[in-house]
Amino acid sequence: MNRPARLAAAVLTASMAVLTTACGSGGGESSDPIKGAGSGDGNTSASPSASASQGGVKRPEITLSKEFQADFESWTNSDPKLQAILNDGREQLRAKYAAVINSDLDSEAVAFYSSEATQVSARKWIKQFVEDDNDIIGRVTAFNAKALISDSGSGVLFYCVDERQASTKNRKSGKVVKTPDKPESVLQYRTRLDKSSQGVWKTTSVTVVAGGCSR
Numbered sequence: 001m002n003r004p005a006r007l008a009a010a011v012l013t014a015s016m017a018v019l020t021t022a023c024g025s026g027g028g029e030s031s032d033p034i035k036g037a038g039s040g041d042g043n044t045s046a047s048p049s050a051s052a053s054q055g056g057v058k059r060p061e062i063t064l065s066k067e068f069q070a071d072f073e074s075w076t077n078s079d080p081k082l083q084a085i086l087n088d089g090r091e092q093l094r095a096k097y098a099a100v101i102n103s104d105l106d107s108e109a110v111a112f113y114s115s116e117a118t119q120v121s122a123r124k125w126i127k128q129f130v131e132d133d134n135d136i137i138g139r140v141t142a143f144n145a146k147a148l149i150s151d152s153g154s155g156v157l158f159y160c161v162d163e164r165q166a167s168t169k170n171r172k173s174g175k176v177v178k179t180p181d182k183p184e185s186v187l188q189y190r191t192r193l194d195k196s197s198q199g200v201w202k203t204t205s206v207t208v209v210a211g212g213c214s215r
Contacts, residue, residue, distance in 0.1 A: 068138060092203045095113050135170075140162060154194050190207040
């Protein structure tokens with residue numbers, strides 16, 4: 001079944017979104033395939049993660065497909081602590097895209113940047129593409145990122161993802177299903193991150209709101 005995956009990475013709980021359908025919430029992630037965040041240069045071994053050695057922590061290398069590009073606009077903050085949240089939040093999203101591209105249900109990078117709960121949800125999201133034999137192609141743009149540290153010490157990261165130039169592509173038939181050019185295809189991500197003993201900001205919950213941003 002060739003489902004029109006929405007390219008959304010959020011419904012971490014039971015409800016997984018599909019392209020034109022829903023967008024979920026909960027202590028995990030969403031659905032629909034949006035490929036690697038950052039730009040991809042060269043098949044599955046392209047566009048390695050820029051933060052592979054950030055902060056002295058050995059991070060997994062994340063590579064994206066040549067057919068997919070993800071841009072992060074103004075993904076910066078003058079506060080180093082908030083920048084670290086932005087960096088690790090971005091890499092968690094990129095890891096999920098790379099896992100879809102590689103049909104990797106047990107992605108090391110997804111586990112590295114996710115809590116146990118979000119790993120489970122991410123795996124369900126990735127599994128949709130694996131079972132349907134779908135890849136993700138085209139382009140997504142992540143923008144309007146806002147990071148802060150709550151009174152409890154957790155990181156909070158809000159950002160938007162425009163998926164209207166992205167599509168799914170069936171690996172066998174080559175059939176391409178485009179993301180609808182509708183306001184619902186511009187998503188708002190609301191995430192929480194907690195700092196691990198290694199100094200990595202792991203994503204612990206994700207809520208995605210379809211049409212939550214405008215562009």
